[in-house]
Amino acid sequence: MERAERLLANTDLPVGQIAQIVGYQNPSRFAEIFRRNTGRSPAEYRRACWSSFTEVNDMERKDSL
Numbered sequence: 001m002e003r004a005e006r007l008l009a010n011t012d013l014p015v016g017q018i019a020q021i022v023g024y025q026n027p028s029r030f031a032e033i034f035r036r037n038t039g040r041s042p043a044e045y046r047r048a049c050w051s052s053f054t055e056v057n058d059m060e061r062k063d064s065l
Contacts, residue, residue: 009049
């Protein structure tokens with residue numbers, strides 16, 4: 001799951017493609033296992049990561065003003 005987490009956080013690859021990369025034929029099964037391991041769906045996990053990234057960038061921009 002660590003590889004899937006990295007791909008979700010650092011790429012815009014579709015969840016179905018990430019599922020295949022990490023060895024799942026069925027994206028729904030991947031999402032089920034991912035949620036069981038992380039407490040979030042792949043989409044929720046990605047949104048949280050990208051939201052955190054945006055917040056950090058906003059803080060860095062404010063610091064440079």
